[in-house]
Amino acid sequence: MIVAIDGPAGSGKSTVASTLARRLGFRHLDTGAMYRALTWIALRDGVDVTDGAALAELARERPVSFGGDGSVELDGEDVRTAIREAEIDRLVPAVASHPEVRAVMRERQRALALGGDSVIEGRDIGKVVAPAADVKVFLQADEDERARRRAADRPGVEAETLAADLRDRDERDAVNTVPAADAVLLDTTELTIDEVVERIVGLVDAVR
Ligand code: C5P
Numbered sequence: 001m002i003v004a005i006d007g008p009a010g011s012g013k014s015t016v017a018s019t020l021a022r023r024l025g026f027r028h029l030d031t032g033a034m035y036r037a038l039t040w041i042a043l044r045d046g047v048d049v050t051d052g053a054a055l056a057e058l059a060r061e062r063p064v065s066f067g068g069d070g071s072v073e074l075d076g077e078d079v080r081t082a083i084r085e086a087e088i089d090r091l092v093p094a095v096a097s098h099p100e101v102r103a104v105m106r107e108r109q110r111a112l113a114l115g116g117d118s119v120i121e122g123r124d125i126g127k128v129v130a131p132a133a134d135v136k137v138f139l140q141a142d143e144d145e146r147a148r149r150r151a152a153d154r155p156g157v158e159a160e161t162l163a164a165d166l167r168d169r170d171e172r173d174a175v176n177t178v179p180a181a182d183a184v185l186l187d188t189t190e191l192t193i194d195e196v197v198e199r200i201v202g203l204v205d206a207v208r
Pocket of ligand 1: 009031032033035036092093094096121122123124125169173176
């Protein structure tokens, strides 16, 4: 079974997806981490983030893999912490905007999804990567609440800067952040993580 969880930054999708995966005994596939890891290695290797062909080549040569303990591995390194830096937040939409990059990622994400029951989180999962997913959810939350959540994730970065970065990232990601026509839209502004997870478990139970 595939559960697709899409939504913008701060909508709650990472926490919801990992909690849900644990609860269901499914694997958790974080596609945002894949774009982040590619951005990290492009920076390390001096690959221009405006060069789609070079980035696609890098993505093909250096595939990201996920360890069971939450690790994100690339080129022999665990990059799970490094890919959450504010610098990566700012650069990742440029990397993810290239159709050549998305094509490589899409194929890899589909291959990983074939490995068994999965909760896949991202922005285009229900619509593009896994249109046949059994359950599709698109999470939303109001802008202030999303900025507050982001601030909790990024201690040490000024709230104003984070809010501006979030707005900028929303704009640049908008074209690839589109709910599937058959996705269930869930506003998480007033909900706890557990409440969101419960609702999705209800959707999963209804189809199995
Ligand atoms: O979900 P997260 O904020 O970690 O995603 C990081 C970035 O990766 C997004 O801002 C977006 O540019 C890109 N992304 C994407 N498609 C996905 C997942 C993430 O374009 N399915």
